[in-house]
Ligand SMILES: Nc1ncnc2c1ncn2[C@@H]1O[C@H](COP(=O)(O)OP(=O)(O)OP(=O)(O)O)[C@@H](O)[C@H]1O
């Protein structure tokens with residue numbers, strides 16, 4: 001893509017999209033076309049490609065995008081990705097928690113009675129590491145979304161999921177039992193682009209730091 005920045009930038013759709021586009025606007029990349037096209041994915045004139053946050057490391061690792069924006073939770077869940085993490089952007093702050101139905105803790109109860117607790121999550125790698133480190137036996141059930149439903153139906157004893165305002169947990173009668181990590185949005189780069197397009201990437205990072 002031949003654009004003003006000379007870079008192809010992977011922008012996450014969903015929760016991180018608004019703040020990411022606001023930031024790009026502030027450093028002089030006009031994202032109005034992205035905002036006004038809900039279904040369009042590739043914006044050649046400004047060098048932006050949009051995708052789910054968990055796909056950003058895939059595109060950046062392969063060099064299909066030079067740089068990208070995604071959550072720290074996504075990066076921790078995909079530790080094998082060969083990408084450089086350049087900056088903590090501060091926004092998109094949320095916490096990965098262990099949560100279960102309010103009242104006596106069903107997770108702790110299952111551990112006590114059966115020696116194992118069943119946990120639903122999209123974050124199986126982070127969760128596996130967390131329970132290993134804290135010496136607990138768990139059976140992980142991978143779900144793709146609406147994780148809060150799993151303990152309400154008896155599928156599991158607890159969940160590992162992101163929370164920000166706490167509304168979704170509350171609306172579903174769940175409470176936080178433990179905090180696992182806090183995530184914010186990060187800027188990542190393709191290692192080869194980081195060398196070959198160093199000037200363009202450095203310039204962009206400098207402008208982001210000035211914000
Ligand atoms: N309140 C929030 N809830 C969930 N994620 C948030 C929140 N605030 C910021 N984030 C960030 O946004 C990312 C998820 O965005 P969103 O929920 O829109 O995507 P998704 O469709 O669930 O993505 P994917 O399927 O790729 O995991 C998280 O990885 C996290 O870094």
Ligand SMILES: O=P(O)(O)OC[C@H]1O[C@H](OP(=O)(O)OP(=O)(O)O)[C@H](O)[C@@H]1O
Nearest residue numbers: 145146147162163164165166167168169
């Ligand atoms: O604490 P809150 O402010 O309520 O935000 C947390 C909720 O937002 C995210 O869900 P999302 O809307 O991305 O849907 P998903 O569960 O399908 O990923 C996350 O998985 C929680 O469900």
